[in-house]
Amino acid sequence: MFQRFFPDLPALSAFLLRLPMVTCPRCHHVGALKRHGFIRGYVSPDETGSRAWRVYCNPKRGGCGHAPSIRLSSSLYHRCIPTAVLWAFLNAWVDKASLREAWEDAGEPLSIDCARRILRRIRSALSSLRITLSARAPPPPESKGARNPSVQTLLHLRSVFGTEDPIRAYQADVQSPFPLR
Ligand SMILES: [Zn+2]
Known part of the structure; x- marks a missing residue:
């Protein structure tokens, strides 16, 4: 390959x-x-x-x-932030219900609109993300009670690729870009 x-x-x-x-x-x-x-x-x-x-x-x-x-592997397609910064935001968003709070928490200098766009892209890529993740491991039990399908899938991502920059690990393992287009 x-x-x-x-x-x-x-x-x-x-x-x-x-x-x-x-x-x-x-x-x-x-x-x-x-x-x-x-x-x-x-x-x-x-x-x-x-x-x-x-x-x-x-x-x-x-x-x-x-x-x-x-x-x-730490570089994203279509985004000028590295995977670690994206994950800091998404991880905070998984734990908090508020997008704005998560964005501020992650220390992210980009705009709140950019955060919204990223969540929208992830939402539209959920089925392909789930197929990729499920080929590696089933969703973790805690994802069942998640507040929405995106959080569910991000918990799945975290359980498959770990808490330490899982998007970087995803790109390294899958050898295709994390879907943000
Ligand atoms: Zn050729």
Whole structure:
């Protein structure tokens, strides 16, 4: 399988060095992949940097032109906050009923609108999240009494991937982005 999420920068750099031996995830050609620059953007609310690294399946070497991106497991698609900050907010929201309180509690500098959007995205991705989580372990008993389906699923996420940055663990294990689109 083509690895998209990496635990740290040395692992990601080692993968980039191995590219000539990596199989393209689309056309399965070996020997056509090469580096293709960065995707720059906010890595935290007030700092820009490399959010992802693009790879290119070079048609001049028999490739298909596909340009997948790879990134650290702690980096989210479509969001400039790292997984740990997102989890601090979601974890507080699981324990408190108030979105505003959870947002303030998490020390999150982004807007309350952004928090609402994130919860909405999670709500619309619940069924795919549940399928992924249930393939690893059944929902924990405490999730039965949860106040809504999103809290239920976040408790499930916490029981499968632990309390220490479970969204990072999710991306590292599932090798696909935590659904926020
Ligand atoms: Zn290809």
